Amino acid sequence: xxxxxxxxxxxxxxxxxxxxxxxxxxxxxxxxxxxxxxxxxxxxxxxxxxxxxxxxxxxxxxxxxxxxxxxxxxxxxxxxxxxxxxxxxxxxxxxxxxxxxxxxxxxxxxxxxxxxxxxx
Amino acid sequence: xxxxxxxxxxxxxxxxxxxxxxxxxxxxxxxxxxxxxxxxxxxxxxxxxxxxxxxxxxxxxxxxxxxxxxxxxxxxxxxxxxxxxxxxxxxxxxxxxxxxxxxxxxxxxxxxxxxxxxxxxxxxxxxxxxxxxxxxxxxxxxxxxxxxxxxxxxxxxxxxxxxxxxxxxxxxx
Numbered sequence: 001x002x003x004x005x006x007x008x009x010x011x012x013x014x015x016x017x018x019x020x021x022x023x024x025x026x027x028x029x030x031x032x033x034x035x036x037x038x039x040x041x042x043x044x045x046x047x048x049x050x051x052x053x054x055x056x057x058x059x060x061x062x063x064x065x066x067x068x069x070x071x072x073x074x075x076x077x078x079x080x081x082x083x084x085x086x087x088x089x090x091x092x093x094x095x096x097x098x099x100x101x102x103x104x105x106x107x108x109x110x111x112x113x114x115x116x117x118x119x120x
Numbered sequence: 121x122x123x124x125x126x127x128x129x130x131x132x133x134x135x136x137x138x139x140x141x142x143x144x145x146x147x148x149x150x151x152x153x154x155x156x157x158x159x160x161x162x163x164x165x166x167x168x169x170x171x172x173x174x175x176x177x178x179x180x181x182x183x184x185x186x187x188x189x190x191x192x193x194x195x196x197x198x199x200x201x202x203x204x205x206x207x208x209x210x211x212x213x214x215x216x217x218x219x220x221x222x223x224x225x226x227x228x229x230x231x232x233x234x235x236x237x238x239x240x241x242x243x244x245x246x247x248x249x250x251x252x253x254x255x256x257x258x259x260x261x262x263x264x265x266x267x268x269x270x271x272x273x274x275x276x277x278x279x280x281x282x283x284x285x286x287x288x289x290x291x292x293x
Contacts, residue, residue, distance in 0.1 A: 008281060012231060012250040025161055027142040031135070034168035041173070 129174025137184055138168070144252050148189055151247055152196035163199070167191045186258040189248070193262055234284040242277035245270055 125135040138145075146164055153159035167188065170176040176191045178184060235243055241263065248259035260270030 005278070008278060009250050012246075024143070024146045024157070027139045030142070030161065030165050031138075031168060034165050034172055037165070037169045038172045041169075 127172060130171050130178050132178045132180040133171055133184060138188070141185055141188065145188060145192060148252055149192050149196070152192060153200065163192060163196055166195055182261055183258060185254065186261045189262045234281050237284070238277055238280055241273045242280065245273045246277045249274060
């Protein structure tokens with residue numbers, strides 16, 4: 001009497017040709033296609049890397065050419081340390097918009113509540 | 121020692137070794153793709169690309185066959201996961217028809233009909249052991265399960281197949 005496992009395996013072997021022996025693309029063809037895919041992807045990668053390097057170089061060269069905006073310095077630390085005399089650079093600190101105090105009176109917030117009998 | 125036709129990025133794999141298992145690999149890919157021939161051919165080619173480029177690197181710790189089968193299994197999983205979800209949705213909402221692909225083995229063999237009715241892991245281990253000549257240990261490695269789990273799936277699958285075939289033979293009488 002046959003082993004039940006052997007019977008089962010034989011059943012499979014009988015039907016095996018249905019999948020394995022279906023005519024499929026020969027190995028050489030699939031292999032060649034795979035090799036071409038690898039070569040093409042490497043070429044794409046190399047081109048991408050070259051383009052990335054060019055872009056990076058262009059960005060660096062452009063950024064080096066553009067002068068950085070001057071940051072206004074109100075107090076020169078070195079100058080301050082070198083002397084015992086210092087005057088505030090009042091011109092620099094003046095507001096951009098100036099007004100004529102005789103013509104335009106700025107609206108100032110004033111409290112209307114008296115404090116101890118007098119307006120603040 | 122390095123084979124004469126060893127791959128540049130995978131020195132433990134030789135072209136001739138892959139050629140020897142090409143048919144079985146195609147059969148395995150075919151069953152991974154729901155018997156879609158074109159998809160199976162693409163899958164095998166993609167597996168070769170992975171081996172050639174060195175993305176899938178064989179370190180000679182298992183058998184080459186186990187490794188290459190696992191590569192196909194992983195590629196199929198990642199590639200067809202989304203597709204399978206879409207297919208399930210389509211099948212869920214479309215009217216069922218009884219058109220059977222003539223190339224599909226289940227159309228011609230009772231045993232394949234029985235195998236198709238098994239749960240996925242049992243179906244896979246039966247195919248790997250019975251059709252692809254892998255040991256249970258190798259099949260478990262391909263399926264990324266422990267040997268104990270592999271044995272359990274294998275035993276359950278055999279039992280279910282025997283019962284199903286017995287049931288059908290009694291019905292035929």
